[in-house]
Amino acid sequence: MSLELRDVSYTHPGTEPAAGRLLDGLDLAVGAGEVTGLCAPSGAGKSTLLRIAALMVTADAGTVLINGQGFAPGARVPREVRRSVGVVLQSPRAAADPRMRLDALICAPLAFREGSWRPHPRRHAGRLAELAELAQLDPALLHRYPHQVSDGQLQRALVARALALDPDVLVCDEPTAQLDAGSTAAILRVLSDRAAAGAAVLIASHDTAALSGIADRMVDLAGINRAGVLAGRAQGRHAARWTGSGQGDGSR
Amino acid sequence: MSRPRPLPLVLLGLALAYAVLVPWLQPLDPRAVDLSAVLQAPSGEHFFGTDQLGRDVWIRAAQGLRMSLLLALGASVFSTVLGVGVGLLAAWRGGIVDRIAMRLVDTTNALPHLLLAVVIVALWRGQWWAIVLSIALTHWTQVARIVRSRLLAERTADYVQLARASGASTAAIWCTHLVPAVAPQAAIALVLQLPHAIWHESSLSFLGVGLPPESASLGLLLEDARGGLLAGAWWQLVFPAGLLVLVSWCTASMIDTAGMSRRRRRLSRFRGRGSGAKPAATPPAAASRAASDHAPGGPAILVSGLDVRLPSTTDPQETSLVLKGIDYRAEAGCINVILGASGAGKSLLLRTLVGLLPAGARFTGNIALNAQALDAAGLAAARGADTVLVPGSSGTALNPVRSVAAQMRQTLKASGRPCSPAEVLAALEAAAVDGSLAQRHPHELSGGQAQRVALALGVAVGPRILLVDEPTSALDGETVGLIEKLLRARAAAGTTVVMVTHDLELARRIADHVAVLRDGRVVESGPAAEVLANPAHPETGVLLGAPA
Numbered sequence: 001m002s003l004e005l006r007d008v009s010y011t012h013p014g015t016e017p018a019a020g021r022l023l024d025g026l027d028l029a030v031g032a033g034e035v036t037g038l039c040a041p042s043g044a045g046k047s048t049l050l051r052i053a054a055l056m057v058t059a060d061a062g063t064v065l066i067n068g069q070g071f072a073p074g075a076r077v078p079r080e081v082r083r084s085v086g087v088v089l090q091s092p093r094a095a096a097d098p099r100m101r102l103d104a105l106i107c108a109p110l111a112f113r114e115g116s117w118r119p120h121p122r123r124h125a126g127r128l129a130e131l132a133e134l135a136q137l138d139p140a141l142l143h144r145y146p147h148q149v150s151d152g153q154l155q156r157a158l159v160a161r162a163l164a165l166d167p168d169v170l171v172c173d174e175p176t177a178q179l180d181a182g183s184t185a186a187i188l189r190v191l192s193d194r195a196a197a198g199a200a201v202l203i204a205s206h207d208t209a210a211l212s213g214i215a216d217r218m219v220d221l222a223g224i225n226r227a228g229v230l231a232g233r234a235q236g237r238h239a240a241r242w243t244g245s246g247q248g249d250g251s252r
Numbered sequence: 253m254s255r256p257r258p259l260p261l262v263l264l265g266l267a268l269a270y271a272v273l274v275p276w277l278q279p280l281d282p283r284a285v286d287l288s289a290v291l292q293a294p295s296g297e298h299f300f301g302t303d304q305l306g307r308d309v310w311i312r313a314a315q316g317l318r319m320s321l322l323l324a325l326g327a328s329v330f331s332t333v334l335g336v337g338v339g340l341l342a343a344w345r346g347g348i349v350d351r352i353a354m355r356l357v358d359t360t361n362a363l364p365h366l367l368l369a370v371v372i373v374a375l376w377r378g379q380w381w382a383i384v385l386s387i388a389l390t391h392w393t394q395v396a397r398i399v400r401s402r403l404l405a406e407r408t409a410d411y412v413q414l415a416r417a418s419g420a421s422t423a424a425i426w427c428t429h430l431v432p433a434v435a436p437q438a439a440i441a442l443v444l445q446l447p448h449a450i451w452h453e454s455s456l457s458f459l460g461v462g463l464p465p466e467s468a469s470l471g472l473l474l475e476d477a478r479g480g481l482l483a484g485a486w487w488q489l490v491f492p493a494g495l496l497v498l499v500s501w502c503t504a505s506m507i508d509t510a511g512m513s514r515r516r517r518r519l520s521r522f523r524g525r526g527s528g529a530k531p532a533a534t535p536p537a538a539a540s541r542a543a544s545d546h547a548p549g550g551p552a553i554l555v556s557g558l559d560v561r562l563p564s565t566t567d568p569q570e571t572s573l574v575l576k577g578i579d580y581r582a583e584a585g586c587i588n589v590i591l592g593a594s595g596a597g598k599s600l601l602l603r604t605l606v607g608l609l610p611a612g613a614r615f616t617g618n619i620a621l622n623a624q625a626l627d628a629a630g631l632a633a634a635r636g637a638d639t640v641l642v643p644g645s646s647g648t649a650l651n652p653v654r655s656v657a658a659q660m661r662q663t664l665k666a667s668g669r670p671c672s673p674a675e676v677l678a679a680l681e682a683a684a685v686d687g688s689l690a691q692r693h694p695h696e697l698s699g700g701q702a703q704r705v706a707l708a709l710g711v712a713v714g715p716r717i718l719l720v721d722e723p724t725s726a727l728d729g730e731t732v733g734l735i736e737k738l739l740r741a742r743a744a745a746g747t748t749v750v751m752v753t754h755d756l757e758l759a760r761r762i763a764d765h766v767a768v769l770r771d772g773r774v775v776e777s778g779p780a781a782e783v784l785a786n787p788a789h790p791e792t793g794v795l796l797g798a799p800a
Contacts, residue, residue: 012696039728040728041695041700041728041730041731042698042699042700042704042727042728042731043689043698043700043701044698045698046698047698047699054417055417056413056414056416056417067744079419079421080419082416082418082419083418083419084418085417085418086418087414087417089410089414090699091410091648091699092681093648094409094410094411094648095410095411095414096411097409097411097428098430099432099433100428108415108419108428109419109420111424112415112419112420112424113419115421116424117421117423117424117426117427117428118427118428119426119428122634124343138595140652141595147610148562148610149595150594150598150599151594151599151644152593152595152754153594153595157595161418162418164418165418173699174699174725177722177725178589179542179594179754180592180593180594180795181754181756181795183594184754187343191359196587205679206700206727206728206729206732207719208729238338243651247463
């Protein structure tokens with residue numbers, strides 16, 4: 001039950017080499033039962049880092065270790081390993097299929113694990129009720145479609161979904177950005193309970209005050225990313241070229 | 253799929269009954285010739301008259317319609333199956349398979365359809381399956397294109413990525429996410445192909461390369477009518493041609509495609525696309541008016557007795573009351589903050605103010621913006637000019653294929669403002685968007701950057717009322733400060749800012765006026781200092797984290 005990134009580097013596809021890497025030589029380890037908070041200004045690469053940790057995006061170089069099992073870029077990741085990683089993304093709207101009801105969304109991972117091709121909310125009714133209660137989601141909302149609930153309610157459903165398979169590793173990108181203070185506290189408590197049960201939890205959030213309440217350790221992305229300085233300089237050059245005032249930058 | 257329209261459905265039903273029942277009740281050998289009753293005008297005996305060989309046009313037209321419909325149905329089903337198959341294969345396998353499939357589509361499109369059809373039919377003269385084949389083989393390409401592009405877009409969606417990350421098998425992802433996304437498109441394609449195939453079959457028969465002349469199809473009847481018309485037998489042309497037009501129109505307008513696109517728009521809007529990210533065409537005058545003549549003093553927004561009903565999820569006929577008797581006022585040139593727990597109805601209130609309620613939702617009560625009472629249409633008309641809403645997750649709704657600068661230029665142009673590169677950059681930087689982001693596309697932005705860009709687009713229109721839903725939810729502290737400064741500056745310039753937020757610290761810092769929503773009701777409102785310091789209602793206390 002651990003998550004580790006070793007020497008991970010990443011460049012946005014299609015970026016000019018001059019613009020530099022987004023992530024460079026990044027090391028990060030989250031142990032069992034530990035909540036690690038990640039903070040950085042927007043645009044620094046938080047979301048990309050989390051997607052790499054969740055094995056959703058392939059890094060250019062480096063290794064992602066889930067429960068000690070390492071995956072180099074391009075390595076095949078067995079489904080069992082993917083199932084041991086729970087993910088919550090930043091925008092609940094983009095992360096929820098608009099054609100699926102909340103109950104189907106939440107119990108989909110359960111059905112997929114059993115080899116079903118479609119979610120079966122009725123078959124998993126018991127677990128569904130448990131998960132809804134865990135994420136403090138009103139059971140009356142389970143029959144609604146995503147466009148019929150608020151952002152905060154949808155995010156709670158997606159947290160419930162991420163917890164459905166009792167993941168060993170939880171990767172959360174701004175899980176509480178859309179929530180009111182009460183729900184934020186509740187969600188963070190659920191996440192820290194998961195850590196207390198032995199999971200490795202990595203959370204990125206700008207709400208450092210709330211996050212530091214449950215995090216065992218806060219990590220500043222700039223402190224572990226060698227690419228920070230370089231990228232800043234390249235951005236300035238971009239701006240100069242756009243305004244047409246870029247004479248003498250000599251980079252072409 | 254949405255409900256079909258009643259009139260075309262009824263007419264189509266009648267036409268089908270005619271095509272099936274008449275040949276069955278009045279069997280007539282299509283080859284039977286009665287030279288004693290040649291070219292008789294419509295009468296009680298022959299409703300549609302007779303043709304040059306004395307055959308009853310009423311019965312022949314029914315036989316022809318039946319044949320044409322069967323051939324068209326066969327052709328559209330076959331071409332849709334073929335198109336879906338090729339589209340699926342191209343999107344699924346990608347790479348070389350995709351390239352070959354798409355070049356095949358291009359090649360087929362480059363050939364003249366009728367010519368190709370004529371060649372196929374000429375190889376197997378008078379065979380019905382040759383006609384079906386000839387139509388299907390020339391018309392599968394649009395379906396393949398639609399299916400492929402839809403799938404490619406769906407596959408990169410966050411929810412598909414998330415399903416894969418949670419260990420879903422390929423089959424599960426297809427069944428759960430991709431097929432439901434593509435099926436409605438394929439169904440529409442099928443229905444829209446039907447009338448086209450009817451016409452195509454008629455053209456082939458009219459040209460004499462379709463069915464043998466003694467059998468009956470609408471095209472053959474039209475071909476017969478050519479000779480009869482010279483003898484003044486108008487009925488030979490009018491009735492079959494009328495049927496042809498009627499059936500084509502009915503099939504094409506049977507499904508409410510406008511309704512479908514409305515629904516799609518609604519879905520995408522709820523993913524966050526609103527007026528802020530994409531302002532409607534704005535009259536130039538409205539924008540320039542914004543800065544100059546705002547009435548000082550009076551409330552910019554005055555809402556009284558507002559009820560909003562949403563259609564129930566289970567039964568579209570039933571509605572549930574979501575906002576209950578809202579009374580709300582926002583003073584001009586102030587920052588008005590709305591607080592409340594998730595699901596209290598905050599975002600819905602903002603959407604009501606810009607006339608963006610979900611389909612089927614209704615509101616009653618009075619809404620006045622800038623001392624002008626407006627109905628739903630008026631609210632919608634003011635959107636994008638006088639009022640702008642920047643929805644919560646609007647960062648995800650930026651146009652994915654245009655750069656930040658291009659979108660800002662378009663927004664400025666639409667509101668009649670200067671849009672030179674320098675102006676575009678100034679507008680972006682005024683909203684705390686770093687100039688280095690101007691040339692990026694939305695997928696190259698982080699969540700927080702995209703949200704700032706969306707806000708910048710909304711502010712650039714220069715609205716008198718700026719509604720912002722959770723503008724700081726994905727931003728770090730430093731950027732929140734910048735947004736805060738921006739909103740303050742707008743308010744100082746006379747814009748009425750209404751902000752929904754969960755960030756109490758932010759509310760404390762910038763709110764002039766606070767309203768608290770609970771369960772669709774305004775439970776408390778007043779000057780920020782009062783409400784936040786001495787909450788009168790327990791809900792406010794709960795929100796503020798104080799013991800109630």
